[in-house]
Amino acid sequence: MNAPLPSESLAAGLPLAPHPPVSEPVIRIEGLSKTFSDAAGPVLDDVSLQIARGDIYGVIGRSGAGKSTLVRCINRLERPSGGRVVVSGHETSRLEGRALRTARRDIGMIFQHFNLLSSRTVAGNVALPLEVARVPKAERGPRIAALLELVGLADKAQAYPSELSGGQKQRVGIARALATAPSVLLCDEATSALDPETTQQILALLRDINRRLGLTVVLVTHEMEVVRDIASHVAVLERGRLVEEGATFDVLAFPKSPVARSFLAGIVAHELPPEIQATLSPEPQADSDPVIRIVFTGAAANEPIVADLVGRFGLRPNILHGRIDQVAGRPLGVLTLVAGDGGDGRLAAALAHLARLGLHAEVIGHALRPALARRHGGPR
Numbered sequence: 355m356n357a358p359l360p361s362e363s364l365a366a367g368l369p370l371a372p373h374p375p376v377s378e379p380v381i382r383i384e385g386l387s388k389t390f391s392d393a394a395g396p397v398l399d400d401v402s403l404q405i406a407r408g409d410i411y412g413v414i415g416r417s418g419a420g421k422s423t424l425v426r427c428i429n430r431l432e433r434p435s436g437g438r439v440v441v442s443g444h445e446t447s448r449l450e451g452r453a454l455r456t457a458r459r460d461i462g463m464i465f466q467h468f469n470l471l472s473s474r475t476v477a478g479n480v481a482l483p484l485e486v487a488r489v490p491k492a493e494r495g496p497r498i499a500a501l502l503e504l505v506g507l508a509d510k511a512q513a514y515p516s517e518l519s520g521g522q523k524q525r526v527g528i529a530r531a532l533a534t535a536p537s538v539l540l541c542d543e544a545t546s547a548l549d550p551e552t553t554q555q556i557l558a559l560l561r562d563i564n565r566r567l568g569l570t571v572v573l574v575t576h577e578m579e580v581v582r583d584i585a586s587h588v589a590v591l592e593r594g595r596l597v598e599e600g601a602t603f604d605v606l607a608f609p610k611s612p613v614a615r616s617f618l619a620g621i622v623a624h625e626l627p628p629e630i631q632a633t634l635s636p637e638p639q640a641d642s643d644p645v646i647r648i649v650f651t652g653a654a655a656n657e658p659i660v661a662d663l664v665g666r667f668g669l670r671p672n673i674l675h676g677r678i679d680q681v682a683g684r685p686l687g688v689l690t691l692v693a694g695d696g697g698d699g700r701l702a703a704a705l706a707h708l709a710r711l712g713l714h715a716e717v718i719g720h721a722l723r724p725a726l727a728r729r730h731g732g733p734r
């Protein structure tokens with residue numbers, strides 16, 4: 355007898371139909387912990403989070419933080435030591451045998467090194483989960499063809515993995531992961547082995563599949579750029595603990611944890627380069643000027659801030675560091691400048707003005723004029 359697949363997956367040989375938008379989380383993780391018998395402490399420690407259906411959810415953290423273990427607990431490649439994992443209403447953390455196999459069909463997974471069978475053609479690799487799910491042979495052909503069409507490999511059905519580029523191999527991985535029409539796709543460092551251009555192509559494909567099918571995508575990565583480019587929400591793991599979680603834009607604009615701040619260093623200019631930081635004093639000095647950091651988001655990113663500081667408030671700002679990026683489709687900028695205050699309240703008025711514009715501005719230190727002059731090659 356054939357094991358059941360999601361009804362839409364078999365309709366008319368079409369592999370995939372949009373999953374209905376539902377507000378209830380598709381993944382609920384409650385108090386998840388994982389300890390390996392040979393490890394010193396827990397690899398995951400009381401992690402709780404929820405992932406909404408249709409979301410692209412990034413999980414970032416340093417090497418060894420527990421990212422892979424977290425996603426492997428979602429599809430039960432790893433058995434949690436404690437807590438609950440519920441995916442599409444199935445408590446995968448408790449299921450066994452046939453019930454677990456059925457629940458797993460709702461969860462596709464792709465890997466850093468693709469994990470394709472070299473002895474099978476592209477079509478043969480995509481066929482594998484259909485064979486395991488005992489989909490009748492007559493139905494497999496059209497499904498495989500539609501899946502390869504979806505990932506842009508219709509002409510490679512009879513090729514072997516050794517004949518494909520890395521990006522093409524990952525496309526096969528995606529087609530294989532989608533074969534059972536899952537509602538969740540887990541991606542474990544799926545672009546880490548790819549060059550930047552191919553990474554962008556695979557991210558575009560994931561975004562496209564997410565939008566067209568309402569597929570929920572969970573992306574484990576140590577590449578902050580990947581999160582910035584496609585994740586709508588992000589979780590930051592540090593030594594097995596969830597240290598930060600929220601909408602990607604909010605976490606990138608206002609990171610709270612040191613680990614998130616340091617992760618963002620190459621993406622958002624929250625942290626000053628050490629050689630600039632070394633010229634700052636935490637307290638005002640006789641020969642110092644205040645340094646302000648301005649985080650500007652959304653529409654306010656287009657305001658003529660520096661012109662305002664000069665024209666309206668008579669400050670003489672000297673830009674130390676800054677950049678503007680697109681994050682989750684919105685501009686996010688961080689600018690650090692020496693305000694050249696004059697000590698007569700103009701800076702306070704300027705900060706109030708920036709706050710009225712919806713900008714987040716704060717004094718982060720005081721630049722010592724001699725040190726600054728040396729940096730700028732001026733007189734000592």
Ligand SMILES: Nc1ncnc2c1ncn2[C@@H]1O[C@H](COP(=O)(O)OP(=O)(O)OP(=O)(O)O)[C@@H](O)[C@H]1O
Pocket residue numbers: 390391392393397415416417418419420421422423424576
């Ligand atoms: N099967 C296992 N047995 C013992 N220890 C394990 C096992 N799997 C993972 N670990 C340990 O758990 C910790 C977290 O590993 P995990 O792969 O989840 O981290 P990660 O954040 O994905 O790191 P990376 O980015 O390096 O893959 C590491 O210290 C790792 O050595």
